[in-house]
Amino acid sequence: xxxxxxxxxxxxxxxxxxxxxxxxxxxxxxxxxxxxxxxxxxxxxxxxxxxxxxxxxxxxxxxxxxxxxxxxxxxxxxxxxxxxxxxxxxxxxxxxxxxxxxxxxxxxxxxxxxxxxxxxxxxxxxxxxxxxxxxxxxxxxxxxxxxxxxxxxxxxxxxxxxxxxxxxxxxxxxx
Numbered sequence: 001x002x003x004x005x006x007x008x009x010x011x012x013x014x015x016x017x018x019x020x021x022x023x024x025x026x027x028x029x030x031x032x033x034x035x036x037x038x039x040x041x042x043x044x045x046x047x048x049x050x051x052x053x054x055x056x057x058x059x060x061x062x063x064x065x066x067x068x069x070x071x072x073x074x075x076x077x078x079x080x081x082x083x084x085x086x087x088x089x090x091x092x093x094x095x096x097x098x099x100x101x102x103x104x105x106x107x108x109x110x111x112x113x114x115x116x117x118x119x120x121x122x123x124x125x126x127x128x129x130x131x132x133x134x135x136x137x138x139x140x141x142x143x144x145x146x147x148x149x150x151x152x153x154x155x156x157x158x159x160x161x162x163x164x165x166x167x168x169x170x171x172x173x174x175x
Contacts, residue, residue: 030068039064046098048091057082060095062108070106071151074099076119089122096126097161100154109151113138123150127160 030037048058112119128150136144
């Protein structure tokens with residue numbers, strides 16, 4: 001066995017290999033006219049408010065939209081003064097309702113560090129499935145932690161919601 005840096009001739013050969021199969025078989029990312037469609041910088045940022053608070057208590061971002069498989073990644077942040085009060089669970093629940101009602105997305109997924117116990121509990125409580133472990137992927141204070149990828153499909157969310165397991169109750173308002 002020999003390993004060498006790819007030459008120009010190698011690159012041409014690799015391109016030929018790529019012609020043997022459809023690009024759609026090798027990627028889940030969007031494809032147009034046989035070529036990868038570049039990712040966009042589109043971000044949908046939602047501010048989450050509760051009744052009686054003028055300022056938002058949470059932020060819900062949706063990004064890395066993939067129109068081919070109708071998925072997107074999300075990330076959340078809760079005001080540090082409001083953590084531990086169930087705001088995150090209620091925000092994610094309400095924002096999932098909103099996103100699934102206003103888009104054609106089939107799946108939302110998020111990534112969190114193994115050290116982020118609150119996020120892991122929140123995602124499991126809302127019926128998310130742990131899809132993957134990225135081992136020693138997240139550096140924090142000089143230590144490497146695993147990252148977990150969680151996802152929920154539209155049909156799972158609808159089913160969980162109809163069983164009453166996806167909705168936390170709080171008086172809230174959207175803006």
